[in-house]
Amino acid sequence: xxxxxxxxxxxxxxxxxxxxxxxxxxxxxxxxxxxxxxxxxxxxxxxxxxxxxxxxxxxxxxxxxxxxxxxxxxxxxxxxxxxxxxxxxxxxxxxxxxxxxxxxxxxxxxxxxxxxx
Numbered sequence: 105x106x107x108x109x110x111x112x113x114x115x116x117x118x119x120x121x122x123x124x125x126x127x128x129x130x131x132x133x134x135x136x137x138x139x140x141x142x143x144x145x146x147x148x149x150x151x152x153x154x155x156x157x158x159x160x161x162x163x164x165x166x167x168x169x170x171x172x173x174x175x176x177x178x179x180x181x182x183x184x185x186x187x188x189x190x191x192x193x194x195x196x197x198x199x200x201x202x203x204x205x206x207x208x209x210x211x212x213x214x215x216x217x218x219x220x221x
Contacts, residue, residue: 113161120154123147137194138201145187152179 130143156176163169 109161113158116154116158116161120151120156120158123151123154127151136202137199138191141187141191141194145183149179149183152176152183 124147127144127147130147131140134140134143153176156172156179160169160172163172
């Protein structure tokens with residue numbers, strides 16, 4: 105049984121490492137700030153989650169596993185919120201995404217609608 109847990113935990117650890125490397129490549133290769141932000145946040149959250157799951161399997165039912173679960177919860181809560189805040193700050197600073205078709209009509213969430221007077 106220990107061998108099975110070790111194999112499964114190493115699969116999670118390797119998968120988490122691969123997702124983190126893919127996120128790093130996304131930061132380098134994607135064309136604009138918003139695409140880079142999306143690529144980095146999704147893959148890093150998923151990569152960190154897989155790594156923590158692998159570490160929990162290695163730790164077993166101990167206090168270390170409880171601490172890792174708390175860390176995973178914090179990562180799952182803070183990473184999307186920080187990504188959203190960075191994207192909104194960039195939009196309000198005037199940085200626009202490279203789009204082939206803008207479905208919003210140029211409207212930024214949280215800003216007042218331009219008046220037609």
